[in-house]
Amino acid sequence: MSNKIADKKKGWRELPIGGMILDAGNSVEYDTGAWRTYCPVLDTEKCNRVCLQCWICCPDSSIIVKDGKFEGFDLMHCKGCGICAHECPAKAINMVEEKK
Amino acid sequence: MSTNTVAMTGNIAMANAMRQINPDVCPAYPITPSTEVMQQFASFVADGEVNTEMVAVESEHSAMSACIGASAAGGRVMTATSANGLALMWEMLYIAAGNRLPIIMTTVNRALAAPINIHCDHSDAMGARDSGWIQLWSENAQEAYDNLIQAVRISEVREVRLPVMVCLDGFIISHSIERMELLDDIQVRNFIGPFKQHYPLLDVDNPVTYGPLDLQDYYIEHKRQQAEAMQLAKPVILEIGREFGKNFGRSYGFFEEYKLKDAELVVVALGSSVGTVKTVVDNLRQQGIAAGVLKLRSFRPFPAKELSQALKSAKAIAVLDRSDSFGAYGGPLFSEVRSALFSLEAAPPTVDYIYGLGGRDFGLADVNRIFDDLQILAKTGKADQEVNYITVRE
Numbered sequence A: 001m002s003n004k005i006a007d008k009k010k011g012w013r014e015l016p017i018g019g020m021i022l023d024a025g026n027s028v029e030y031d032t033g034a035w036r037t038y039c040p041v042l043d044t045e046k047c048n049r050v051c052l053q054c055w056i057c058c059p060d061s062s063i064i065v066k067d068g069k070f071e072g073f074d075l076m077h078c079k080g081c082g083i084c085a086h087e088c089p090a091k092a093i094n095m096v097e098e099k100k
Numbered sequence B: 001m002s003t004n005t006v007a008m009t010g011n012i013a014m015a016n017a018m019r020q021i022n023p024d025v026c027p028a029y030p031i032t033p034s035t036e037v038m039q040q041f042a043s044f045v046a047d048g049e050v051n052t053e054m055v056a057v058e059s060e061h062s063a064m065s066a067c068i069g070a071s072a073a074g075g076r077v078m079t080a081t082s083a084n085g086l087a088l089m090w091e092m093l094y095i096a097a098g099n100r101l102p103i104i105m106t107t108v109n110r111a112l113a114a115p116i117n118i119h120c121d122h123s124d125a126m127g128a129r130d131s132g133w134i135q136l137w138s139e140n141a142q143e144a145y146d147n148l149i150q151a152v153r154i155s156e157v158r159e160v161r162l163p164v165m166v167c168l169d170g171f172i173i174s175h176s177i178e179r180m181e182l183l184d185d186i187q188v189r190n191f192i193g194p195f196k197q198h199y200p201l202l203d204v205d206n207p208v209t210y211g212p213l214d215l216q217d218y219y220i221e222h223k224r225q226q227a228e229a230m231q232l233a234k235p236v237i238l239e240i241g242r243e244f245g246k247n248f249g250r251s252y253g254f255f256e257e258y259k260l261k262d263a264e265l266v267v268v269a270l271g272s273s274v275g276t277v278k279t280v281v282d283n284l285r286q287q288g289i290a291a292g293v294l295k296l297r298s299f300r301p302f303p304a305k306e307l308s309q310a311l312k313s314a315k316a317i318a319v320l321d322r323s324d325s326f327g328a329y330g331g332p333l334f335s336e337v338r339s340a341l342f343s344l345e346a347a348p349p350t351v352d353y354i355y356g357l358g359g360r361d362f363g364l365a366d367v368n369r370i371f372d373d374l375q376i377l378a379k380t381g382k383a384d385q386e387v388n389y390i391t392v393r394e
């Protein structure tokens, strides 16, 4: 946990009661990428950029698509599940162990 | 102020309080001895005397789950249960309190199985004492009725927002017909006021999340808030108890002091047995013995400071526990009372009597025996046996 996030955390007097979340859609602020053990890495030679099976299958909406083409991984939210690598018909995604 | 004097069982009195409160939603599942509360209330629903949405569910776990959903949705919610029904709600009791939902429940106290027993003791509610619910205890049908009406107010105060259970003794109060005063419907309605919503889920323009995952980074902060809410409930309980007294002539605090001011021999108890103890105290007073009673009403929050101040000049104290905490040093009430007294400079010697489990009769002779013991304890200052069992065959 980075200090920046730790500093942002509120004390019990300031938090909404009962663990309620009052702002809709704020889960985007949650760094689920910190859970990752294996990181998806694209083999640019093999990827055709347009079949987008990876984008369809990613459970965390972490495949970034721009103008209908594969653009990259959203590594703040990608949990490293490896589904994209498994589903990619061109075997263009490799799961590489995260280094400290 | 106009009131109607009626003859009513505790259960029917609770159903009438619910009719006057007219809650939005009542999910319930029947269990002896509280069944009659919802049975009578269901008639009020069927007869169109209330606007309540009555939800017949398949278990007490579901009853409390439905209470939680309806309360989070933004409704005023009530239910009733007893004993094993309360035990089946266990998981959801904590969720109701943790989500800070002002649910009101009548708890008609009954022994927990096994062996199966349907009669009065306090093991059901005492087991739930750490669940985060406010607990108000009643000596008779009148107090149970008054407590239920005040519970609505207490639970909905913004800084409190906690569920409240109003406890009354199974059969002894729930099924005995007593003379009592019913308030006018309009008086009750004015006293409780309209329900104040707090982030209702049905406010679709302002979506919020109830009950999200809350791990190492926030959980303890939310538990700290709950602890604070219990403390903030204390002045609220006193204020609403006073306001109730001003309006209807019966004031309420954390506890009732019965001939306590100059009392040397004191019994601390809650529930219907206090009536029996008061009779013995009256007899003893006539003999010139300075006996008194402290009847606890608010067990959660526990008024430790106020209670120890009220008891500080006693010479000997007996705590009555109508439930056991197996393996603990005494029953739950004893543990709390003695712990509160420990901060006094000179804590009076205090002993525990576990009594009346499973509805075993607790009579004048039993109370007399306790006061006899207290006379000796006041002289010696030390009891051979601090935790005692009475009303049990040796």
Ligand code: SF4
Pocket (backbone or CB within 6 Å): A046, A047, A048, A049, A050, A051, A052, A053, A054, A055, A070, A087, A088, A089, A090, A091, A092, A093
């Ligand atoms: S599924 Fe494979 S080939 Fe298709 S866009 Fe994704 S990475 Fe490229």
Ligand code: SF4
Pocket (backbone or CB within 6 Å): A040, A057, A058, A059, A060, A061, A062, A063, A073, A077, A078, A079, A080, A081, A082, A083, A084, A085
């Ligand atoms: S590894 Fe899993 S989470 Fe990450 S991009 Fe691939 S499918 Fe999405």
